[in-house]
Amino acid sequence: MSEMKKIKNLKEFSTSADRFEGANLLCPGCAHSIIVREVLNATNDDLILGASTGCLEVCTAVYPYTSWDASWIHIGFENSSTAVAGAEAMYKALKTKGRLKQPDRNPKFVAFGGDGASYDIGFQWISGCMERNHNMMYVVLDNEVYANTGGQRSSSTPIGSSATTSPAGSVSYGEKQNKKDMMGIMAAHHIPYAAQVAPNKWKDMVKKIQTGMNTEGATFINAVSPCTTEWKFDPKDTMKLADLSTDSLVFPLYEIINGRELNITYRPKNVVPVEEYLAAQGRFKHLFKDEYKYLIKEWQERVDANWAYLNRREEARV
Amino acid sequence: MLEIRWHSRAGQGAVTGAKGLADVISTTGKHVQAFAFYGSAKRGAAMTAYNRVDDQVIMNHEKYMKPDYVFVIDPALVMTTDVTINHKDTTKYIITTHMSTDDLVKAQPKLEGKEVYTVDCIGIANETIGRPIPNTPMLGAFMKVSGMYDIEFFKESMKRILGKLPQKIIDANMIAIQRAYDEVK
Amino acid sequence: MANTGWDGFEIGAMLRSFDGAVDDIAGTAQEDRKYSPNNSFTASVADWRLEKPIFNKDFCIDCQFCWIYCPDISIISRDKKMLGIDMDHCKGCGICAEVCPTNPKSLIMYPEFADEETEIAQWPSKSEEK
Amino acid sequence: MVFDKMELREVEVWDGNFAAAQALRQAQVDVVSAYPITPSTPIVEGYAKFKADNYVEGEFVMVESEHAAMSGCIGAAAAGGRVATATSSQGLALMSETLYQASGMRLPIVLNMVNRALAAPLNVNGDHSDMYMVRDSGWIQFDAFNPQEVYDLNLIAFRVSEDHSVRTPAIVNQDGFMTSHTAQGVRPLTDDEAYGFVGAYKPMNDMLDFEHPVTHGVQTEEDWHFEHKARQHNDMMTYVVPKIEETFEAFEKLTGRKYNRVEKYDMEDADVAVVCMGTSVETAREVAKEMREKGIKAGVVGIRVLRPFPFAEISETLKGVKAVAALDRSAPGGAAGMLFNEIAGSLINADTKVILSGYIYGLGGRDLTKAHLVDLFNELQANADAGKILTKQQQFIGVRGPKLAYL
Secondary structure, three states, X not given: OOOOOOOOOHHHHOOOOOOXXXXXXXXXXXXXHHHHHHHHOOOOOOEEEEEOOOHHHHHHOEOXXXXXXXXXXXXXXXXXXXXXXXXXXXXXXXXXHOOOOOOOOOOEEEEEXXXXXXXXXXXXXXHHHHHHOOOOEEEEEEOOOEOOOOOEOOOOOOOOOOEOOEOEEOOEEOOOOOOOOHHHHHHOOOOOEEEEEOOOXXXXXXXXXXXXXXXXXXXXXXXXXXXXXXXXXXXXXXHHHHHHHHHOOXXXXXXXXXXXXXXXXXXXXXXXXXHHHHHOOHHHHHHHOHHHHHHHHHHHHHHHHHHHHHHHHHHHOO | OEEEEEEEEOOOOHHHHXXXXXXXXXXXXXXXXXXXXXXXXXXXXXXEEEEEEEOOXXXXXOOOOOOOEEEEOOOOHHHHOOOOOOOOOOXXXXXXXXXXXXXXXXXXXXXXXXXXXXXXXXHHHHHHOOOOOOHHHHHHHHHHHHOOOOHHHHHHHHHHHOOOOOHHHHHHHHHHHHHHHHHOO | OOOOOOOOXXXXXXXXXXXXXXXXXXXXXXXXXXXXXOEHHHOOOHHHOOEEEEEOOOOOOOOOHHHHHOOOOOEEEEOOEEEEEOOOOOOOOOHHHHHOOOOOOOEEEEEOOOOHHHHHHOOOOOOOOO | OOOOOOOOOOOEEEOHHHHHHHHHHHOOOOEEEEOOOOOOHXXXXXXXXXXXXXXXXXXXXXXXXXXXXXXXHHHHHHXXXXXXXXXXXXXXXXXXXXXXXXXXXXXXXEEEEEEOOOOOOOOOOOOOHHHHHOOOOOOEEEEOOOHHHHHHHHHHHHHHHHOOOOOOOEEEEEEOOOOOOOEEEEOOOOHHHHHHHHOOOOOOXXXXXXXXXXXXXXXXXXXXXXXXXXXXXXXXXXXXXXXXXXXXXXXXXXXXXXXXXXXXXXXXXXXXXXXXXXXXXXXXXXXXXXXXXXXXXXXXXXXXXXEOOOHHHHHHHOOOOOEXXXXXXXXXXOOOOHHHHHHHHHHOOOOOOOEEEEEEEOHHHOOOOHHHHHHHHHHHHHHHHXXXXXXXXXXXXOOOOOOOEEO
């Protein structure tokens, strides 16, 4: 195990030399990029990276340009996890055989995917990688929608959101299903480490990334990624939306160790009503019509219930 | 070209037997082929396996053959399937049964007028190996009927092929091969 | 690359991030790296901007909020000091100005055509309700 | 840990699957990422067992689907080492998306494809539907007609595929059950000879070279896609063919066994000939010999390398032939058979009057008997005598019910 990068505070963190580059083609104000930077800058170790087809991929490796300063691979929509797992297997094989060109390095293997690539089409591949416990990290850039293809619903899209395949209309409030509990499912693989993170809570995120990277075995990170285009808010407000998501507890920050031990890692001093979170986004605008206001109430009840559940699990240590 | 058809149930070791036979014959410089008809059927289903032996390289990959020998290693198959299909006048049959050859031919009139040998491979396997795996005893009987190889040479060769099994099982197989060799009629 | 024919690139459309061998990228500042022409660092998205951030270092406390929350690696921060903005890579999203905690802000968004010197000269003063 | 070498006899009795597994062991494959499917499963089981018994060092990753199997192979190959897997039929269908990615990214991988029918109806037996399905996927495709050739072509495939001028993945086809589960005599090389022939893996653009970070699997649009595909095709047409020839020659030097992109049997003076693949080539060779005893000058052409397709060699081989049949072991789906079409393409501008007919046969493992082939050669001789085709251009053989003939 290599030495963990010491990051006491933001000033110290800011001495990191980024290994992700600008002039990528992501939207102005895209949270994906902020999350990727926080992940990559959490370590000084070499990196072997992968990405599933999606915004991150199509915007950072558009021929003839790459925005990646570490080796990176993309195959398809569903298999960044397995692509990275394959590279990890090769690393192990070459290490055993003494054929690594730089045998003293300790690379970290990280695969990225959006929620469509992770919650939906690549679900089985990720499950396989987690079950086989490859020494790798899978990071979901969870913007709760197929943003790359123009805003279709995924199984991460929350109830009441207007997506292009579950649009709100004169007789519909939009998405009818609730967001899939990906953290719960991944933790059920009893992987050594799973955590939910948000880019606004950079210190929490960096700590979790470092914990995950320094854990032997498969680790899973679910990162909320406010999407200016599909959540419909001004690009400058990305961090405001991230704050609203964590502080309303819509996106609680916690970790699950070995599938059992749950720790809540962030407790907002002032919990923001869910209504404020919803009101800040165009995708929920229709919920503020009189006939759908009951959904806002239900949203609050659901978030409260989930928070209570997480607290019970933390307390019970099961 | 010598051609053999095995009638067996999946799980009784016909494929292993056919491959083992091919392996032994191959060591004498002849060319061999061992294959089987598989379906998706599981343990217990009737199946057939095949051997071809020749002095020349074997090119023929058709599954159809007019066998010189038919091995039936499960006693029921002689009743439930047509073991004489695609036969020729000179086809010889070695059939696993507890019956005498005469009684067997009476029970299955299709065998009438054919060169039929019987041996209780299942009984022998049960008594020696402790499991009803009749493949190696059948090969012992075949050595007797065909006179292909000296039985001691054959047993030595089979010891090598069974090499990874526990010694006790190998020894039991040797007894089974010898008994079938002695008991086939 | 623009007019390269099919015989003018690496097989498999493989791209290299750097020219030649690199050792410790995580420990090498961007200005000291040998970027390959295929690294997007060498490209510019300046023309995406409708508004641009103007940095007034008189008020900056080097908190690094702008550095960490910039999606476009456009805040030039070295030795814990905020030095300025990489205008080739800034897309003008405005996050840096939004997260800037000083009063008055050290980063403010102006129209792309605004003149930096002029704007700094007439920088807003401390506001009451921050 | 140092792995053990295996002592092999001069002639081993191996089925095609075990022959492939032995080749993977001797090539010291670094990563096998695989998912089981009949009839290819014993190949990767073989590698797993060799690893369990310390006969090979490497990683065996048993994934959760064929798509993941090839995804893992691609990641492993991009990382920079020797990679192989095996599949068949439905597994290949699930995997097929990634085949295009492997070849487009120019990653050397050896895929043992044990040919099997495609559902529906579900069928585990051998035909060439899977081979045909991915014929345009940009992979080199070798075809073995027996277990010996499976073994030999695996060693050849690694050497060709990994060559830096080639860097293109390769499929080694063998007939499901008819080769994969048929034990025959195989003359293996020693472990040292085999590894010496394949050679140590030479990395290129490897992700695990931390001093040279690389990006694999970029996005292109209308602006660049065509150039990349053009390059891929050009390299297949110009670099891969001579590399295959060169490797065949080197293999002959080592073993005395000579392979050709087009295998010709009794073709010097043939009036009639069949062109086919897999075990059918050998059965047809035997029948052709028998036909010659009856006065019909019959020959057989076996396609050893399906991709890159031996266009010129086919037209050259068939130049003096009067009547030729293309035997396609795949449901044609409303067209002439693939071989019929490829051969027709090879002949159309050649100076020949050869009469071409097509036969669809052997679907789902249906036996191709010597009797079928006797009838077929007689039909070809009749065409040759008449100087024109006397039957429909496409006929089905060996199928129950009224005769099927089209075109």
